[in-house]
Amino acid sequence: MLLVRLADVSHQVAATSARSEKIAALAGLFAEAAPEESPLVIAYLSGSLPQGRIGVGWSVLKHAIPPEVPAAERPALTLAGTDAAMSELAAVAGPGSQAERIRRVRELMAAATLREQEFLLRLLGGEVRQGALDAIALEGVARAAGVPADALRRAVMLEGSLPRVARAVLAEGPAALAEFSLRVGSPVLPMLAHTAGSVGEAIDTLGPCAVEEKLDGIRIQVHRLGEDVRVHTRSLDDITARLPEVVAVARGLAADSFILDGEVIALGADGRPSAFQDIASRVGSRVDVDTARAALPLSPVFFDVLTLGGETLIDEPGQHRHAALARLLPEELRVRRTVVDDPTSAVQKEAAEEFFAETLRRGHEGVLVKALDAPYVAGRRGRSWLKVKPVHTLDLVVLAAEWGHGRRTGLLSNLHLGARSADGGFVMLGKTFKGLTDEVLSWQTERLRELAVEDDGFTVRVRPELVVEIAYDGLQRSSRYPAGVTLRFARVVRYRPDKRPDEADTVDRITAGG
16 A cells, blocks of 8 residues: 555544544545555554654654655655665664664655655654544444444454454454454453543442542553463553562462453552652663662552453453452452442432542542443443542643644644743743644634744744643653653643733742642
């Protein structure tokens, strides 16, 4: 398949908000692609490279973008040829590597048409944003292969990889779905949660439910078959060697065949959880594991079981799975929870609200409210799990904005956010393009252009005059920003024309937690 076909569909998908049109476009693309090309199609459409990081960023791309590199008149680049070029780029290393990357990227761009150049720039620059692409791509594959979307979704859940399932089903048709089943040792995509505004809202939505502590750790999936124990992350990476304490816990359980879903956390002497970044740093550490373990011991806490003793449980109601979990694990290895079996009971609702408040006092980030009758729907943000977290807001100042792509082409989208510093200036805390409606995007583009002091074609720097209210889930340490922290999951609530920049929140107040 020619790269230009994928680039055209990528543009088409990004340019429309209609889900049905996105699915139809992707279905046509998958029907045309050879089955063996489908994993690459999925990767490129989602903005990722099979090679991972290849050392190409804007420091390279700025030397290879139009009009410096003329576009080819006729499309000739194939998917396979592009993939080979990416592999060659990934292999570049040693003295002079930067110049060699620039040369190779220029060579690739010279072979591309204008539409292909635009797509490659976004792909290499990490700017392919097309919204819920995985879910829509799955629907497109299902339509192209002539299989029910639910059946394909379940196969992807159990296999943990849309590209592998897509390749099989596009080559073999519906019969290929039988190849994918729940197997101990083969990680599956975890079940995810939607958001609710409050505990009461979640209870009213779900009916009979359990309210569980939401731990701010690393999601883990633990598989045991005999003496073999494997530990996987939410993204299905194998981190067994980095978590010997989790392996020891799994081997100490009475059953020798299971899949457990949970989190790994670190608790201080006062019983309060360590910061997520400390846990992530420990799990990602490449130093001697005994040294890392001594510096920060980790503890697993589990909240679900997918299979136990050869019995598959994912289709069982949540309350049955928890009963099986309770038979397997002692209380200290299970997440704390309270049950609301009568959602009309004011007493039970009040108890659930108090559980939420107590969870926050204990230092955790919120609660998960789970329907008691819900199966484990892996790989999806099921409406039967709802997360509730306190909402933090800040009044920050817009320092700059980046030009958008796809449906946001020609609009200033990604905002650079700053807080007031002690010297009267502003310190950048992060970026966000979340929460912006079409109306707000149009207004802010016009207003920010009026405030612009510099435009390099990618980012427009502006006079710090606009105050915007930002909701966020918390702070995390970051060496990328001058204050040493950034905002987690920042999104725009509204602009505050009633506030002056000197009324914005200060860095000192934010970092002090006040």
